[in-house]
Amino acid sequence: MTLLNQTFDIYVDWNITLALTAIIWLAAKLVLARLGRRLAFNYQLSILNGLFAVMILSPVAVAVYQQMQVAQVVPAAGSVNLADYAVSQYLRGGIAIPAEDFQALLGLRSRLTESVLSFAPGLGMGVVLFLLAGFSYFGIKLIVSMVRLARMLSACHEWRAAGRLQLLLSDRALVPFSARGFFRHYVVIPSELLAKPDDLKLVLKHEFQHLRQGDVTWEIGLEALRPFFFWNPFFYVWKSEVERLRELACDQKVTDATNVDLRSYCMCLLRAAQAGIRRRHRIAGKDRVGNVAAVALIEVQDRLMRRSPAQKLRRRVEALLEKDRMRPHWSFVFLAVLPMIAIVFLSALSIQKPADWTQDRLMLSTIINLERLETINTFGQRPLR
Known part of the structure; x- marks a missing residue:
């Protein structure tokens, strides 16, 4: 005990x-x-x-x-x-x-702890059931997301490979995204992007930057911890901050490169959002990729208590135009x-x-x-x- x-x-x-x-x-x-x-x-x-x-x-x-x-x-x-x-x-x-x-x-905390750990009728049992139900739900959801992601990666076609990095082509991916397994890293590109070489180049720069920043690893860590912190509102505040900053930081690093045109990059974001929305309606929600172990160029799914995709896109474009940030x-x-x-x-x-x-x-x-x-x-x- x-x-x-x-x-x-x-x-x-x-x-x-x-x-x-x-x-x-x-x-x-x-x-x-x-x-x-x-x-x-x-x-x-x-x-x-x-x-x-x-x-x-x-x-x-x-x-x-x-x-x-x-x-x-x-x-x-x-x-x-x-x-x-x-x-x-x-x-x-x-x-x-x-x-x-x-x-x-x-002694209030000690009494509450004793009530929970002894499965006391009333509050103690209620807290235990609530924690077990939440942990089970979000744990199962995590496993289902990982299985969906694995199925989607296995359905992709290998395009290029270099060391532990694989570039994959997908006919079902809504938007480009990066993911990882235990030993390998993946960048998944919608097949239609092959017909747009300029956008493809910017997309690859963006996804490679995500991998360099370790964003996928951090996302896996946060998703793995969600079943333990599911009831804590500050966990969702923190995760929202991470998701917002990782995209803005990635955009900033890519556009800081001398050979990247800012206007072309902003237009690429817009086209990626439009293509993602069209593909979402066409696929009708089948084989969607969960947010576990995946970091997308731009999110097009609506989520509860999150900003809309249009607001996110607008914020990212506005952030790209800010040039006086301290470094x-x-x-x-x-x-x-x-x-x-x-x-x-x-x-x-x-x-x-x-x-x-x-x-x-x-x-x-x-x-x-x-x-x-x-x-x-x-x-x-x-x-x-």
């Missing part, structure tokens, strides 16, 4: 840390916007991916830090915990509620991101369950016992006349 408790605590901490990381990212964006600074999209995407990696690895970092405390490598005074801080503030008079109510608030040296970016990483780590550390008994908690327990004794003695007294 201890291992199950620890696993569930890590899962809850992960979701809370994801929410805090998303808030930190949105706050940083707001500050830059207020300052009138606009960072290049590839820098934003790198920062976003880096923060996500820090969030995913935060339980490991917290465990290492706690072991360093046990080994007295880090002083005990360096401990950061919100619950311990709240107890300290209560003892100093900063929180004015009855001691027993305050202790009940501190600082990566060392300056790293120094600027360090405080954000520190905040994520401290946030993950502060939400850990506190030690069962500390000096402050013993004092709080003493106050509660004294209040109970006072209540008992008050009941034993005769009323004054």
